[in-house]
Every structure is written in structure tokens, then in C-alpha cells.
Amino acid sequence: MQGSGIIRVAHHRRRFDLWDVxxxxxxxxxxxxxxxxxxxxxAKSLSTDAFVIANKVFLWPKGFTIEAYQKIFxxxxxxxxxxxxxxITATFTLLGMIITTCAAYPLSRRNxxxxxxxxxxxxxxxxxxxxxxxxYINISNLGLLDTVWSLILPPxxxxxxxxxxxxxxxxxxxxxxxxxxxIDGAGHFRVLLTIVLPLSKPIIATLSLFxxxxxxNAYQDALFYIKYATELRPLQLKLYYLVVQASESFxxxxxxxxxxxxxxxxxxxxxxxxxxxLLVYPFIQKYFVQGVLIxxxxx
Amino acid sequence: xxxxxxxxxxxxxxxxxxxxxxxxxxxxxxxxxxQNWQLYVLLIVPLAFAITFKYMPLSGLILAFKDYKIAxxxxxxxxxxxxxxxxxxxxxxxxxxxxxxLLLNTLDxxxxxxxxxxxxxxxxxxxxxxxxxxxxxxxxxxxxxxWPIIGALAYQLLGLGNGLVNNLIEMLGGxxxxxxxxxxxxxASYVGIGVWASMGWGTIIYLAAISGVNPELYEAATVxxxxxxxxxxxxxxxxxxxxxxxxxxxxxxxIMGGSFEQIYALQNxxxxxxxxxxxxxxxxxxxxxxxxxxxxxxxxxxxxxxxxLILIADRIAxxxxxxGLL
Numbered sequence: 169m170q171g172s173g174i175i176r177v178a179h180h181r182r183r184f185d186l187w188d189v190x191x192x193x194x195x196x197x198x199x200x201x202x203x204x205x206x207x208x209x210x211a212k213s214l215s216t217d218a219f220v221i222a223n224k225v226f227l228w229p230k231g232f233t234i235e236a237y238q239k240i241f242x243x244x245x246x247x248x249x250x251x252x253x254x255x256i257t258a259t260f261t262l263l264g265m266i267i268t269t270c271a272a273y274p275l276s277r278r279n280x281x282x283x284x285x286x287x288x289x290x291x292x293x294x295x296x297x298x299x300x301x302x303x304y305i306n307i308s309n310l311g312l313l314d315t316v317w318s319l320i321l322p323p324x325x326x327x328x329x330x331x332x333x334x335x336x337x338x339x340x341x342x343x344x345x346x347x348x349x350x351i352d353g354a355g356h357f358r359v360l361l362t363i364v365l366p367l368s369k370p371i372i373a374t375l376s377l378f379x380x381x382x383x384x385n386a387y388q389d390a391l392f393y394i395k396y397a398t399e400l401r402p403l404q405l406k407l408y409y410l411v412v413q414a415s416e417s418f419x420x421x422x423x424x425x426x427x428x429x430x431x432x433x434x435x436x437x438x439x440x441x442x443x444x445x446l447l448v449y450p451f452i453q454k455y456f457v458q459g460v461l462i463x464x465x466x467x
Numbered sequence: 468x469x470x471x472x473x474x475x476x477x478x479x480x481x482x483x484x485x486x487x488x489x490x491x492x493x494x495x496x497x498x499x500x501x502q503n504w505q506l507y508v509l510l511i512v513p514l515a516f517a518i519t520f521k522y523m524p525l526s527g528l529i530l531a532f533k534d535y536k537i538a539x540x541x542x543x544x545x546x547x548x549x550x551x552x553x554x555x556x557x558x559x560x561x562x563x564x565x566x567x568x569l570l571l572n573t574l575d576x577x578x579x580x581x582x583x584x585x586x587x588x589x590x591x592x593x594x595x596x597x598x599x600x601x602x603x604x605x606x607x608x609x610x611x612x613x614w615p616i617i618g619a620l621a622y623q624l625l626g627l628g629n630g631l632v633n634n635l636i637e638m639l640g641g642x643x644x645x646x647x648x649x650x651x652x653x654x655a656s657y658v659g660i661g662v663w664a665s666m667g668w669g670t671i672i673y674l675a676a677i678s679g680v681n682p683e684l685y686e687a688a689t690v691x692x693x694x695x696x697x698x699x700x701x702x703x704x705x706x707x708x709x710x711x712x713x714x715x716x717x718x719x720x721x722i723m724g725g726s727f728e729q730i731y732a733l734q735n736x737x738x739x740x741x742x743x744x745x746x747x748x749x750x751x752x753x754x755x756x757x758x759x760x761x762x763x764x765x766x767x768x769x770x771x772x773x774x775x776l777i778l779i780a781d782r783i784a785x786x787x788x789x790x791g792l793l
Contacts, residue, residue, distance in 0.1 A: 187695060191592050198586065199605035202667065205620045208631050212623065223634040271513035274506040281499060286510065293521040296774050299766030300727075300746065301753040302527025305541075306520070325516035356505035385613035388728045392754055408615040412622070412732055431629060438619045445611050453607060460671050 206442065213237070213436035220431050236436035246437065248399060249406040252316065256402060257383045260320045264379040265372065267325050272333035273360050277346075294327045300392070307393055316400055318393040323383075329375050332463050336371035337364060374459040377452045384445070407441045410434070531764035544760075551764045561765060564748040567741050568769075571730070572722045574658045580718055582662045583669025584711060588699055590670060591677050606667025618732030621647065621660055647733070650740040657733055657741070664729075672714070676707040716784045720777035723769055745769045 207227050212220055216231030224230055240246055274280055275287055298306070303322065312318040341364060349359050365372070387404035394400050401409075411434045531551060533544040555561045586606070593599045609617065624631045625646035633643045646656045680703060688698045704711075727746040734742035743751070745765060753762025 188592070191589050192598070195586075195589055195593060195602050198666075199602045201663065202605050202608050205624050205631075209620060209623050220629070223629050223637075226631065226634075267513045267516055270509040274509050277506065280503070280506055281496075286514075290513070290517060293517060295777060296770060297521060298524030298527055299763070299770055300749045301530070301759055301763040301766055302524040303520075304754060305527045305530075305759065306524040310519075321516070322520040325513055325520065327517075330513070350502075356503065356509070360509070381611060385611075386728070387613065387615055388731070391731075392750070404613045404615045407613075407619065408732065411619040412615055434619065435623060438616060438623070442612065442616055449608065449611055450604070453604060456607075456610075457671055460668075461675055464672055464675070 209435045209438050213432060213439045215432060217432055220435075236432045237440070239433060240436055240440055245399075246403075246406060246410075246440070249401050249403045252400055253384060253403040256316055256319050257380050259316075260324060260383045261376050261379040263320065264324045264326065264329070265376055268329050268333050268375060269360075269365070269372075271325075271330050272337055273356075273364055275330070276334045276337040276341075278338075278343075290327050290330055293325075294331075304392055313393055314395060314397040314400065319383075319389055319402065323386075323389070326379075328463070329378060332459060333368075333371055333375055336462055337368060340371070341367050370455070370458065371462070374455040374462070377455050378459055381445070381452070381456075403441055407437060410437055528763060528767055530760050531767045533760060535760040551760050552768070555761060555764055555768070560743070560748060564743050564745050564765075568723060568725050568744040570741065571654075571657065571744060572725060574654070575661050576718055576722065578658050579661050579665050579669070580715065582666040584673055586666055587670040587673035587677060588703060590674060591703065592695065603667070603670075606670070608667070609664045610668035612664075614726075614728040614732035617660065617664055621656070621733060625656060645737075647735060648737040650738050653733075653738040654741050657730075660733065661729065672710060673707060676710040677703055680706040712787065713784060716780040717777075720780035721773070723773045723776055 204227065208225075211227055211229045212225050213236055214229035214232055214234065215225045216233050219225050219230035271290065275283060275290070277283070280286075297303070307313055307318050307322060312321065345363060346359055349363055354362070385404060387402070387408055390402050390405040391408070394402075394405065530541075530544075532546060532548060534547045534551075535541075535544045539545075590599060590603070593602070612620075622630070625633070627633060627643055627645050627648050630646070632646070637643060644652060646652050684702050684706070685698055688702050693701060723745075725744050725746055727750065730742060730744055730747055731750075734747070746769075749762045749766045749769075752758045752765065756762075
């Protein structure tokens with residue numbers, strides 16, 4: 169295995185040896201470990217109660233039925249929480265992007281007077297904050313408890329996303345382009361709208377997805393701030409109460425009796441909450457990877 | 468209009484400054500503002516949000532130094548200095564939460580930090596790009612799932628009575644394992660689930676670093692007779708050392724931190740020994756229990772220690788000749 173043989177290998181395609189087989193298998197097994205839990209839950213959600221209770225369902229449904237899904241779609245509170253999540257996510261993403269852009273463009277200009285102070289004011293929030301209770305009191309004082317705004321306004325400014333967008337604008341848009349537009353008499357608003365924004369489409373897509381997926385998935389703030397207005401619970405919090413804590417029962421419209429074994433319903437509500445993410449996942453993955461890489465660049 | 472102002476560039480500031488007294492400087496500022504006021508207008512909204520939702524809560528930190536009584540209000544409550552801190556440092560529940568925070572984060576650092584490095588090294592060995600892409604897509608998937616979903620999946624898979632894994636164990640003749648129901652099993656499951664959720668996503672940064680390695684180094688190593696593992700050890704790892712050290716220090720700085728969402732989605736009534744970390748305690752004492760002063764003090768303690776750790780970590784990184792974080 170040593171000597172001249174190796175040198176030839178460097179120029180030609182390397183042989184597929186035993187180690188390759190092991191590595192390819194190890195990777196495949198790890199990937200399956202990420203996929204199979206979900207396959208199992210889908211199988212469970214499409215099975216008949218009896219098979220699930222008897223622990224007979226593995227990766228394929230037994231006694232195929234979509235009854236559980238019919239029940240979920242008939243549960244008004246679950247559907248409502250989906251609407252709440254969609255509204256919150258859309259509004260939050262729009263607002264977050266407006267705020268991020270409004271801060272990133274001025275700060276991307278190195279000759280902005282006061283840049284260092286302003287940057288410090290924004291970036292300080294990355295390292296030190298009031299914490300759970302002071303933030304809770306603040307939201308309470310602002311009268312936002314038990315409103316959707318408690319989930320939209322407080323996290324809308326993100327120093328991390330601001331940092332990423334500022335880095336992207338600095339590296340993608342040459343100063344000379346801006347200067348040229350400025351000499352032609354364009355104001356900063358014009359430069360932002362006609363030059364910076366169109367040239368920043370990829371980073372806008374990436375950060376919008378950061379905001380949207382982050383908001384879609386979070387439940388901590390809803391747990392803290394949405395206490396009495398149960399109709400405003402977003403989907404993830406609803407899922408938490410229904411499945412993880414199992415403190416809340418499904419509101420079945422057809423029967424007023426709670427099922428003695430809600431395992432199938434639990435599985436199907438997990439699928440219900442995951443499918444929206446899975447549907448967009450293939451399209452957004454690429455933008456996320458780019459975002460991580462831009463975020464890693466330090467200036 | 469003020470055309471001379473337009474030609475003043477940042478680099479020339481000093482020379483203009485030297486030539487003349489205050490009058491010209493005032494004029495410069497006026498012309499600078501005339502041209503750039505729009506930049507400051509843009510900053511109004513972000514500043515308003517940062518002040519309202521990030522800086523205004525800071526005033527609530529004084530509760531940690533007051534004996535907060537709802538009847539007497541925020542300002543009317545009595546100052547007690549560090550008395551509340553003295554109380555919590557003697558409180559058994561706090562000490563346990565502190566221990567759990569350090570324990571869970573240390574375990575997480577040991578496993579969740581190293582797993583992506585190993586995985587990235589293995590992924591780098593895969594030469595069929597389609598195979599690599601498919602696997603990467605699957606490995607990144609958990610990153611996009613919320614903690615309630617991951618928690619729910621964990622109970623569906625690892626549950627004692629009807630979890631898939633336990634069903635398989637029983638089928639193969641073994642005994643059911645209380646993965647999530649007994650203290651030490653829970654601890655292992657928590658760490659395992661953390662690795663599962665973050666491992667794939669963590670490879671991105673390492674794969675990017677690996678792709679930046681000069682291919683000539685590999686060729687030279689191959690010519691010198693280095694096999695797969697020696698190339699990994701003597702070329703790849705040294706080349707991504709800076710990335711590893713930076714991320715390690717960043718993670719060391721977070722050893723007092725902790726995700727509320729992760730732990731809260733995985734805890735249950737059966738195991739209480741390791742599930743109360745500092746954020747969970749703050750939630751219990753403060754939002755559930757209404758003891759704002761005590762909960763604020765616990766939170767403040769965590770933030771201050773966390774900030775100090777990050778500053779220390781940054782210092783160490785720079786001493787070691789790596790890029791700092793700040």
C-alpha cells in the first residue's frame with residue numbers, strides 16, 4: 169500500500185476501499201437516525217388505535233386510516249393556533265426585515281459619523297440583557313401581555329441579523345457604486361431603495377427565513393406572555409400543551425369523550441405541526457447555509 | 468449648495484482640521500448633516516426598538532436589590548442591597564439549578580461540540596457529491612424542528628410504555644429502559660437528543676473551513692505516503708484548528724447559559740433531579756411563583772457570570788493568537 173502506487177492514486181480516482189464502505193455506511197446510518205423518527209410518527213398517525221396500543225407499528229402504518237387527521241382538522245382550537253402562528257410569523261418577518269434594513273444600511277457606511285457609538289448601542293444587546301423577569305415586567309408595563317404583539321414586537325430587533333446584513337452589504341455592494349449614485353444627486357433613501365435593496369436580494373431572502381423559521385418554531389415567549397388568552401396560543405405552544413405536557417385534551421367535536429389512548433392523535437398533531445416546515449425545507453436549506461457562513465465572517 | 472463639503476472624505480478630515488479653527492468644522496458638520504440626515508432618520512426605528520425592548524428591561528434589574536411588594540410598586544419597594552443574593556446563594560434549589568446548569572452544559576460541550584467535527588471529517592471523505600448532498604439534507608433537518616416537536620418525537624420514540632425503541636428492545640428480548648423517566652437515563656437522553664439536534668447543522672462551518680484547505684497540502688502528504696487518517700490528522704485538523712478553537716472558546720463562554728426551550732420540552736414530572744436549570748428556576752420562581760425579586764437576582768447572576776466568561780474566553784483566544792470574538 170506504500171510507495172509508487174500511492175502516487176499514481178493521487179492522479180487517478182482513488183480506489184473505493186473498506187474504509188470508504190465503513191464511512192459511507194456510518195454517514196447513511198446517521199442520516200437515517202435523523203429521518204426515521206419522523207417516518208415512525210407518520211406511520212403511527214396513519215394507523216388504527218388498536219395496532220398502536222399493541223405496539224405493533226414501526227415504520228409502516230397498520231390498519232391504514234386518516235381518522236386522526238379528520239379529528240385534528242375538526243378541532244377548532246388547533247386550526248386557530250395555526251392561523252395565529254401564520255399571522256405572527258408573517259407580520260414579525262416583515263417588521264424584522266424593515267428594522268434590520270433600516271439599521272444595516274447606515275451602519276454599513278464606514279464614514280457614518282457616530283458609527284462606533286451606534287454600533288456599540290446595537291451590539292451590546294448581544295452580550296447583555298435584562299433577562300426573563302425584567303423583560304416580562306417590561307412587556308407587562310407596555311400592556312402587551314396576552315396580545316399577539318408580545319410575540320411580534322420584542323424580538324423584532326435582532327443584533328445578530330443586523331450584523332449579518334451589515335457584513336453582506338459591505339462585501340456585496342462596492343462603495344464606488346453608492347458614491348456614483350450620490351454624486352448624481354441621489355439621496356440615501358433613493359440609494360437604499362434603488363441600489364442596495366435590489367443588490368441584496370439573497371441576504372434579504374436568507375434573513376427573512378431566519379426570522380420566519382425562528383418565529384414559527386419558538387414557544388418560550390408564548391409560554392411566558394400568553395397566559396389567559398388561550399385563543400392566541402401559537403401552534404408550537406399548543407403542541408407543547410397537547411403532546412409534551414399532555415395537560416390539555418383534544419377538543420373532539422364529534423365525541424365529547426376524551427379518547428382513552430390519544431397516542432394516534434398525538435402522533436398526527438406532531439405531523440401536522442411539522443409538515444409546513446418540511447414542505448419549505450428543501451427550498452430554504454440553501455439560504456440558511458449561506459446565512460451561517462456570512463454570520464461566521466468577522467470584520 | 469455646499470460643494471466643498473462633498474469633497475471632504477473621511478481620510479482628509481485631519482488635514483482639514485489642522486488648517487482651520489472651529490468655524491470650518493461647524494460648517495463641515497452642517498454640510499455633512501445636510502447630505503446625510505437621511506441615514507439618521509433610517510436609524511430612528513431600529514433605535515426605538517432596541518431601546519424599548521432591550522434597554523428598558525434593564526431598569527427592571529433593580530428588583531434584584533429591592534424587596535419587591537406588588538402593593539408598594541416598582542419604585543416604592545424597599546432597597547435591601549445584596550440581601551436577596553445572600554438568600555439565593557444559601558437556597559438549596561438555587562444551588563441545585565446552578566449545578567445542573569454547569570453539568571448539562573459541560574456534558575453538552577463534550578458531546579455536542581465534538582460530534583460535528585467528527586461528522587464533518589467523515590462527510591469530507593465522501594466523494595460522490597449527490598450522495599453527500601442527500602445525506603447533508605437529512606442531517607440538517609433536525610435544526611429546522613422546534614423543541615416541542617423534538618420533545619414530542621423523543622417521547623414517541625423513547626417512551627417507556629410505547630416508545631419505538633423500547634418496543635424494539637422488548638421484541639429482541641431485552642427489558643424496557645426508562646430513557647426519560649429516571650434521572651441518570653434522562654441525563655444521557657438529554658445529551659443524546661442535543662447531539663442529534665445540532666450535529667448536522669454544526670458541520671456547515673467546519674465543512675466550509677475544510678473546503679478552504681489548500682489541495683496541494685493533501686497532494687504533498689499523499690506523495691509523502693500519508694494515508695487517509697494521517698492526512699486527516701496532519702493536514703485537515705491543523706488547517707481547521709482556528710475554527711475549532713474559536714468555536715470552543717465561544718462555547719466555553721456559554722457554559723453558564725442554557726436553552727430554556729430545550730430543557731422545558733424534554734422535562735417531565737418523573738425526573739426532577741437534573742431538569743431544573745437556572746432559566747427554568749427563574750421561570751418557576753418569577754413567572755409562576757410571582758417572586759420577582761428573587762427570580763431577577765438569579766437571572767442577573769447568570770447574565771453577569773455569562774458576560775464575564777465570554778470576556779475571559781475572548782482574552783484567552785487572543786492570547787493564544789486566535790481571532791477573538793469581540
